[in-house]
Amino acid sequence: ITSTSCFAVKRVGGAGNGFGIPKSKSGTPSTPTKVKNKKRKSGILLEELKQGPPLPPSPSSSSASNEAPKLDRFGLPIITEEDVFPPLSHDIPRVPVQHGTTFDRDTMAKSMEKHLGINLDIFDDQGYSLHTEATTTTTTDNDQLHSTRWKLQLLHHDPPVVTIDNFFTPQECQDYISMAIDPTQQEQYYDASKILQVSSPTFSSSSVSRRTSTTWFCAYNAVPTLLAKATHLLRNVTLGQCEEAQIVRYRTGEEFSWHYDETPPRECGNGGQRLATLLVYLNDLGEGRGGGTVFRDLLPPGMVDAIKMEQQQQQQRQQLTVRPAAGKALLFFPAYNNGAPDVRTLHKGEVALDTKMIAQLWIHEREYKASVPRGNCQEDALERVEEERVRLGFV
Numbered sequence: 001i002t003s004t005s006c007f008a009v010k011r012v013g014g015a016g017n018g019f020g021i022p023k024s025k026s027g028t029p030s031t032p033t034k035v036k037n038k039k040r041k042s043g044i045l046l047e048e049l050k051q052g053p054p055l056p057p058s059p060s061s062s063s064a065s066n067e068a069p070k071l072d073r074f075g076l077p078i079i080t081e082e083d084v085f086p087p088l089s090h091d092i093p094r095v096p097v098q099h100g101t102t103f104d105r106d107t108m109a110k111s112m113e114k115h116l117g118i119n120l121d122i123f124d125d126q127g128y129s130l131h132t133e134a135t136t137t138t139t140t141d142n143d144q145l146h147s148t149r150w151k152l153q154l155l156h157h158d159p160p161v162v163t164i165d166n167f168f169t170p171q172e173c174q175d176y177i178s179m180a181i182d183p184t185q186q187e188q189y190y191d192a193s194k195i196l197q198v199s200s201p202t203f204s205s206s207s208v209s210r211r212t213s214t215t216w217f218c219a220y221n222a223v224p225t226l227l228a229k230a231t232h233l234l235r236n237v238t239l240g241q242c243e244e245a246q247i248v249r250y251r252t253g254e255e256f257s258w259h260y261d262e263t264p265p266r267e268c269g270n271g272g273q274r275l276a277t278l279l280v281y282l283n284d285l286g287e288g289r290g291g292g293t294v295f296r297d298l299l300p301p302g303m304v305d306a307i308k309m310e311q312q313q314q315q316q317r318q319q320l321t322v323r324p325a326a327g328k329a330l331l332f333f334p335a336y337n338n339g340a341p342d343v344r345t346l347h348k349g350e351v352a353l354d355t356k357m358i359a360q361l362w363i364h365e366r367e368y369k370a371s372v373p374r375g376n377c378q379e380d381a382l383e384r385v386e387e388e389r390v391r392l393g394f395v
């Protein structure tokens, strides 16, 4: 695991994820790039990341073969995606789901045995939530009130990957989008100190990973809906285990390439490992417009039979891809319950051809101490989250 989890997370101001520092082929971490933080106030706090100096050459990278390593224009060895994320061994078991499998409580429970699970008793036997949520659609003449339910689906059995349709209402999606990109629209919900924007850097030539999106860190009390829904969905999770929620925007051409969501060991002192990733797509992206969340080593539903039909070689190249759809949540588990990272969950946010926005929450093993935005802490949100739980009919 350590050799493939080398795509270390670099935290900025103690939070955030996914800025990778590749290890050399020998498995020793390269010297981390220094990240400078610059803060300025302009209505909202803006924190920009600057790419540090390029990494020093890795002593091991030239020793692997007799061939001279390819160098970049700074004379540094070019590390490939294969170096950082070698293919997953076929010995590591993975179990896709059968296509069209109807919701089955026992299968679902079994799937999540070793991972932080979900509260299955909030769903009926078809996978619909017991609670309903009121949503409105505007027709040409008037507003029509609908009631929707969450719809739970297992997309991959082992490791478990699930989606929940209608997790956010269209209005909630809209609120979270504007909270990030147009805070003045949302003054009734929070003030300017509740959201912190971080422009993700593009990566240096010595790193293979790219995250070109923009992230906003949210104060807990700015996102009571997400927190109330997450703690309702997930089994035995308290607000204390939740990391600062993030809203992420990808504009045309932006992406977050292959990575793991796990916390690097040096940072596990704060709350332990990340046990769950809960990601809510805030808008639709049409077919062919990219922006999917792709799991490199997992097969889409329905590939079990295909494998049996000896199309294995060809079929295995297919990757489980979750398409963004407004309100849909994606849940997976970067680590097992015991904190050991699950190496099978390598994934990416593929290049988006239209703007894509998501809200994201990571759940830790233990109490997590927040650091951004300044003064952010879970206790400040307890009351708001409880009110939201009542409003949503969870209590």
Ligand SMILES: O=C(O)CCC(=O)C(=O)O
Residues within 6 Å of the ligand: 017, 018, 248, 256, 261, 291, 292, 293, 294, 347, 348, 349, 350, 358, 360
């Ligand atoms: O945008 C996506 O689809 C994936 C994002 C992601 O994996 C991350 O932010 O850690």
Ligand SMILES: [Fe+2]
Residues within 6 Å of the ligand: 259, 260, 261, 347
């Ligand atoms: Fe991720």
